[in-house]
Amino acid sequence: MPTIRDVARLAGVSVATVSRVLNKNGYVNKDTEQKVIKAIEQLQYMPNAVARGLAGKQTGTIALILPDISNPFFPEIARAVEDVAQKHGYTVILCNSDDQGQKEQTYIEMLRKKYIDGIIFASNTLREEDVQQMQANKIPLVVLDRALANRACSVIRSRNYEGAKLAVTHLLEIGCQKIAHLYGPQDIITARERMLGYEESVMHFPWYTPSLMVPGYFSLDGGIAAVKELFAKHGDVDGIFCGNDLMAIGALKGLHQLGIRVPDEVALIGFDGISLTQITQPELSTVAQPIYEMGSLAARVLIEMITSGEIETKLYELDVTLVGRESSRRSS
Numbered sequence: 505m506p507t508i509r510d511v512a513r514l515a516g517v518s519v520a521t522v523s524r525v526l527n528k529n530g531y532v533n534k535d536t537e538q539k540v541i542k543a544i545e546q547l548q549y550m551p552n553a554v555a556r557g558l559a560g561k562q563t564g565t566i567a568l569i570l571p572d573i574s575n576p577f578f579p580e581i582a583r584a585v586e587d588v589a590q591k592h593g594y595t596v597i598l599c600n601s602d603d604q605g606q607k608e609q610t611y612i613e614m615l616r617k618k619y620i621d622g623i624i625f626a627s628n629t630l631r632e633e634d635v636q637q638m639q640a641n642k643i644p645l646v647v648l649d650r651a652l653a654n655r656a657c658s659v660i661r662s663r664n665y666e667g668a669k670l671a672v673t674h675l676l677e678i679g680c681q682k683i684a685h686l687y688g689p690q691d692i693i694t695a696r697e698r699m700l701g702y703e704e705s706v707m708h709f710p711w712y713t714p715s716l717m718v719p720g721y722f723s724l725d726g727g728i729a730a731v732k733e734l735f736a737k738h739g740d741v742d743g744i745f746c747g748n749d750l751m752a753i754g755a756l757k758g759l760h761q762l763g764i765r766v767p768d769e770v771a772l773i774g775f776d777g778i779s780l781t782q783i784t785q786p787e788l789s790t791v792a793q794p795i796y797e798m799g800s801l802a803a804r805v806l807i808e809m810i811t812s813g814e815i816e817t818k819l820y821e822l823d824v825t826l827v828g829r830e831s832s833r834r835s836s
C-alpha cells in the first residue's frame with residue numbers, strides 16, 4: 505500500500521507539500537501540484553477518497569446534513585438516503601448540524617475542496633449566499649424538507665400548508681368545537697406553513713383566538729409543556745393539531761398527566777407520520793409526509809447531478825396523507 509512518503513519521494517517534494525496539496529491549504533505552485541497529483545495516480549494512492557477528488561475524479565461520498573438526529577423523522581430520512589446511495593455505490597457521511605451554521609460551514613468547505621461529491625441539506629441554517637455560491641460553482645446540492653426563499657438549487661419538500669388544512673378539517677369533521685395548535689419554531693418554514701394552514705382554517709370561527717396557538721418547539725418536552733399552558737388558558741379545547749409528531753406524543757403524555765382522556769375529551773393529531781405514532785397508546789393520528797420517498801428522491805436527484813455534471817434547480821412538492829387513528833376516533 506503506497507504511503508504519503510512514497511508519493512512525496514516520487515514527486516520529489518516534501519511530505520508537507522503533499523499534505524498541503526491534499527488539504528488545499530498553504531501555497532503550492534501549479535507545477536508542484538501537478539507532480540504530486542501525477543505521483544498519486546502513478547502509485548495508485550487512490551483508495552483515499554481525498555486523492556480521488558483532487559485528481560478530478562469522484563470520491564463516491566455524499567454528505568447528509570440533518571438538524572436534529574434525535575427526532576425520528578430525520579433518521580427515517582437518512583435510512584432512505586443511504587439505501588439509494590448504497591445502491592449507486594456511494595457512501596453517506598451523516599452530519600447533525602444541531603442547527604448550528606458553523607457545523608454546516610465545515611461540510612460546505614469539504615465540498616469546495618472536493619472531499620465529497622455533493623450534499624443533501626435538511627437544515628435551517630443554510631445561508632442563501634452559500635447556496636448561490638455553490639450553484640455558481642456548479643456544486644451539486646439538494647435542499648430537503650425546508651425551502652429557501654430565493655431558490656438556486658433543487659428542493660424536495662412536502663405540502664405543509666395543505667397538510668395543516670387536512671388536519672383541521674379532519675378534527676372539524678369528527679365534531680371538534682374548539683381546536684388549538686401546538687406550533688414548531690417560527691424560524692423554520694415548515695412550522696410557519698403549518699401554522700398558517702391552521703390559522704386560515706379556523707380564523708372565521710367565533711371561538712378562534714390567537715392564544716389557541718402555543719409554541720411546542722418541535723420536541724417531546726415542548727409538547728408536554730405546551731399542552732399544559734394551553735389548558736391553563738382554554739380548558740374547553742376538544743381538538744389539538746400539533747405541528748409535528750414529537751410534539752403530539754408529548755401532548756399525549758401531558759394530557760394524560762392532566763387526567764384528560766384522548767380521544768374522548770380531546771382529539772389529537774400530529775404531522776410527519778413517523779413510525780413511533782403507531783405504538784403510542786392510543787395510536788396517534790397524523791398527517792404523513794412521504795418520508796422515505798423524500799429521502800430517496802433527494803439521493804436520486806443528487807446522484808444524477810453528480811454523474812451527469814448538470815446542476816438542476818427544480819422544486820419537488822410531495823403530497824401528504826391524512827392517517828386517522830385512535831387519537832382522533834370518535835363514536836358519534
Ligand code: RIB
Nearest residue numbers: 575577649694722748776
Ligand atoms: O419533526 C421535525 C419537523 O421538522 C418535520 O415535521 C419536518 O418536516 C421538519 O421541518
